[in-house]
Amino acid sequence: MVVNRKILTLDEFTIQQLRQFPTATGELSSLLRDMGLAAKRVNVEVNKAGLVDILGDAGSINVQGEDVKKLDIFANNQFMGALQHGISCAGIGSEELEDFVIFDDEVSNNSKYVVLFDPLDGSGNIDVNISIGTIFSVFRRVSPKGTPCTKEDFLQPGNKQVAAGYIIYGSSTMLVYATKRGANGFTLDPSIGEFCLSHPNIQCPATGNFYSVNHGYFFKYDKGVQKYITACQQKPKSEGGPYTQRYIGSMVADVHRNLLKGGIFMYPGTTDRPNGKLRLLYECNPLAFIVEMAGGRATNGQQRVLDVQPHQLHQRSPLFIGSRQMMDELENYLKETNEANF
Numbered sequence: 523m524v525v526n527r528k529i530l531t532l533d534e535f536t537i538q539q540l541r542q543f544p545t546a547t548g549e550l551s552s553l554l555r556d557m558g559l560a561a562k563r564v565n566v567e568v569n570k571a572g573l574v575d576i577l578g579d580a581g582s583i584n585v586q587g588e589d590v591k592k593l594d595i596f597a598n599n600q601f602m603g604a605l606q607h608g609i610s611c612a613g614i615g616s617e618e619l620e621d622f623v624i625f626d627d628e629v630s631n632n633s634k635y636v637v638l639f640d641p642l643d644g645s646g647n648i649d650v651n652i653s654i655g656t657i658f659s660v661f662r663r664v665s666p667k668g669t670p671c672t673k674e675d676f677l678q679p680g681n682k683q684v685a686a687g688y689i690i691y692g693s694s695t696m697l698v699y700a701t702k703r704g705a706n707g708f709t710l711d712p713s714i715g716e717f718c719l720s721h722p723n724i725q726c727p728a729t730g731n732f733y734s735v736n737h738g739y740f741f742k743y744d745k746g747v748q749k750y751i752t753a754c755q756q757k758p759k760s761e762g763g764p765y766t767q768r769y770i771g772s773m774v775a776d777v778h779r780n781l782l783k784g785g786i787f788m789y790p791g792t793t794d795r796p797n798g799k800l801r802l803l804y805e806c807n808p809l810a811f812i813v814e815m816a817g818g819r820a821t822n823g824q825q826r827v828l829d830v831q832p833h834q835l836h837q838r839s840p841l842f843i844g845s846r847q848m849m850d851e852l853e854n855y856l857k858e859t860n861e862a863n864f
């Protein structure tokens with residue numbers, strides 16, 4: 523008898539994918555399960571964020587006698603802890619930690635992957651009840667198994683990512699992850715505490731009508747970016763214009779909207795910060811990978827984000843990411859002004 527149950531959990535989905543690869547060890551499924559578990563724990567705390575004044579502020583002691591940590595430190599510890607206790611990850615890099623952490627124990631030294639993450643993205647939005655996220659990037663280590671992982675394992679270009687994902691803590695909580703086989707989205711069903719496949723095989727529309735950028739810095743952007751933004755506003759109705767501006771200040775949420783509905787997100791360099799604000803390894807690279815796997819594109823204004831050779835854990839990069847045709851159009855403006863400067 524075949525039971526007709528349509529909904530697949532994250533675990534069931536990753537295990538089914540495994541079956542198609544007889545040589546696969548299951549370590550990636552196990553890693554995604556670890557990330558999912560940490561995400562559920564973070565989700566519970568994010569949902570209680572408004573109660574912080576009642577339950578205790580950062581730095582105080584809560585009812586169980588534990589220190590109440592800032593949510594981004596809490597999230598960092600959950601993701602790091604889940605990966606350290608798992609069997610798939612040899613070390614991590616995090617926005618919240620100055621340096622890479624090499625787990626260096628017998629199980630971890632034999633693990634296949636290293637993970638880079640931004641434990642809470644858009645954390646400035648916590649206090650005002652706006653969606654926030656987690657972003658992660660997974661690389662197969664290049665150092666030999668059986669030894670502690672090394673810096674080189676983390677400093678690989680984004681095109682070497684095996685998987686990348688994000689969690690969005692929003693009106694519902696979702697985990698989206700991509701491998702070279704495509705991008706899939708899972709929504710947390712709170713009644714069973716499981717991420718369930720809700721957005722199979724995500725395809726980023728080739729074009730859309732959202733553009734997401736911080737307009738406050740308009741006069742700090744270079745001429746090409748300014749011209750493109752102006753073109754978004756002046757786009758004739760016959761070409762689907764003017765585009766709608768949407769910028770929430772949580773990149774995960776902005777990119778998620780644009781990935782599903784079609785649009786472009788930009789965090790360009792500014793006169794005072796030529797490399798912008800976002801970090802290459804745990805913000806730009808994973809989102810670039812996911813969006814590309816869904817048919818979109820991502821550049822730093824000069825080259826494909828995924829082809830940049832990283833040098834440091836916390837290095838910054840400008841980011842332009844989204845629907846393919848909108849990216850092409852942006853690039854024409856950037857090219858025009860770059861050429862005019864020479």
Ligand code: AHG
Nearest residue numbers: 642643644645646736771772773774
């Ligand atoms: P984080 O909370 O991890 O520091 O990242 C916030 C990022 C990103 O999510 C968002 O799009 C951007 O910062 C907003 O920056 P501006 O306020 O400069 O636009």
Ligand code: MN
Nearest residue numbers: 640642643644
């Ligand atoms: Mn961030």
Ligand code: MN
Nearest residue numbers: 617640642643
């Ligand atoms: Mn962060």
